[in-house]
């Protein structure tokens with residue numbers, strides 16, 4: 259027999275956790291715990307479908323596909339908004355608003371302008387009855403089945419709510435979800451989305467709700483279109499807060515501001531923080547806060563008189579594709595790079611953008627001299643997101659020819675079955691691969707050898723002074739001093755590196771002769787072994803030798819190491835040339851080796867402080883110890899513990915009921931460590947210290 263009260267408890271708990279996660283930005287449990295209860299709920303429903311409740315979270319997985327969307331009339335149309343683009347226009351707006359109130363200072367509700375898709379959600383007696391797209395404002399499409407799959411949209415409201423509520427808001431795809439989706443699409447060879455907005459629109463307008471369910475969409479409410487049978491506060495800001503009480507997510511950056519000055523400060527603040535947000539915004543929306551004034555001002559034919567959208571400079575711009583270069587990476591991967599007519603976009607001048615791979619060029623249908631859309635959002639590298647076919651001049655458009663031999667060494671370029679990337683087969687005979695390999699070897703997170711920039715490394719390789727990373731350790735001051743940095747030109751003498759700089763470089767190389775295991779592993783440049791995987795390896799094995807001998811199964815059992823990475827590792831240590839270089843770098847018996855001494859992971863910087871230089875922030879309640887103890891134990895490992903989150907924070911340690919620091923961390927993309935992981939790490943690091 260079904261345990262109905264257990265079933266109800268599961269539905270309520272899961273809905274409460276979902277609200278805490280999506281609405282309050284305050285996750286109460288790790289995802290795994292949510293998943294566990296979710297599975298239990300699924301089991302009950304499968305065994306006895308008669309119990310399934312209307313507000314069950316499983317309803318989000320979607321009903322049956324439809325052949326077309328049904329049209330719906332919006333009882334209250336979804337209005338658009340007037341646009342402004344500069345401070346002078348904003349002053350005019352504020353003057354108009356102030357004049358209407360007899361010259362008084364105006365109170366506004368200022369909000370980010372989310373760049374997704376407007377929807378209307380109708381709740382009757384607290385249950386989601388209908389979701390519809392904006393359409394032309396009067397007639398939209400019924401997308402209820404799809405909206406139900408978006409976890410941020412509550413199926414049932416909580417607390418006090420009007421009997422009938424038409425709430426408006428934006429469905430959008432967060433940037434991390436968008437990047438992740440596109441990365442996978444490129445690997446699979448399917449079409450990536452041009453931008454998060456298209457991604458949201460394309461995902462929401464799917465006839466099969468199961469497709470929508472698989473896309474990382476979310477939702478923020480920003481306006482009440484209509485309500486009956488209940489009371490709502492009489493300012494926009496308080497209304498948003500009451501929507502939040504009902505379980506509807508509201509953007510955390512909405513604020514009450516006064517006068518023109520307040521509006522300008524808000525605009526500047528959001529514009530500055532735009533790159534750190536995890537979602538696209540294309541401006542700010544400024545609304546007169548008082549509902550009674552809003553009602554008195556009313557609407558023009560198209561727009562509310564009491565609101566305006568102050569647009570930001572765009573993150574997408576058109577420019578011309580002047581050429582395509584093919585760059586060779588450390589692993590031989592050939593990356594096509596678009597050379598563009600310089601264009602100001604997303605706060606920087608962009609003159610090149612990655613094209614990823616050959617398939618991407620084909621998918622874009624890109625030709626030389628095309629006009630293209632360049633996107634630069636957040637700190638993601640610039641991308642060519644579309645071709646503007648309308649602007650193509652047929653006589654100028656030339657095919658882009660992917661090279662069959664490496665532009666740097668002339669070796670054959672090979673593309674393995676099932677792989678999206680083409681690679682130069684020249685390996686270390688290819689100067690480009692050697693150069694990139696050396697730059698990686700000396701980089702900060704690897705051997706951290708200061709002073710070896712692009713130019714010096716290029717010259718070392720092309721002059722034949724270096725044939726492998728091991729050769730770095732045999733460079734003398736005179737080898738380096740005679741490196742030519744600039745050739746003789748137009749009466750200017752050639753410029754050489756000189757003895758002083760050369761001596762510094764030699765000293766820097768010398769200093770790197772003692773290095774922690776994780777850095778050495780990372781420096782080797784094994785495919786797909788980044789700094790964090792290298793750290794994992796160095797944590798689970800006590801020496802380089804052990805890692806070199808590890809078999810596939812052992813490697814695949816490590817956290818975050820899948821079959822592909824494990825194979826890259828075993829392949830790497832099977833390669834004769836790699837073993838030779840490792841010997842040249844480390845063999846203590848060989849007088850001609852660099853005799854690098856590999857120290858255990860925790861001796862980073864030669865100290866007993868493995869967390870040296872990292873700043874942690876603690877939020878929420880830890881169950882295993884109080885905050886002070888956590889702080890002291892972190893400090894004992896060399897960490898700093900701070901009270902506020904910034905971009906310099908290494909990670910936020912998150913107990914139950916975390917606060918605004920958690921939200922801030924997600925916004926800034928700062929790493930979050932939950933209690934269980936924290937405790938494991940702590941005892942691991944403390945245990946290692948004990949052994950030294």
Ligand code: IVH
Nearest residue numbers: 337338339369370371372376480481543562
């Ligand atoms: S309020 C009557 N607030 O901007 C005013 N719209 O409105 C109703 N948008 O396509 C709209 N962020 O999707 C409002 N915080 C916000 C918004 C916002 C984005 C979009 C909305 C619509 C467009 C024009």
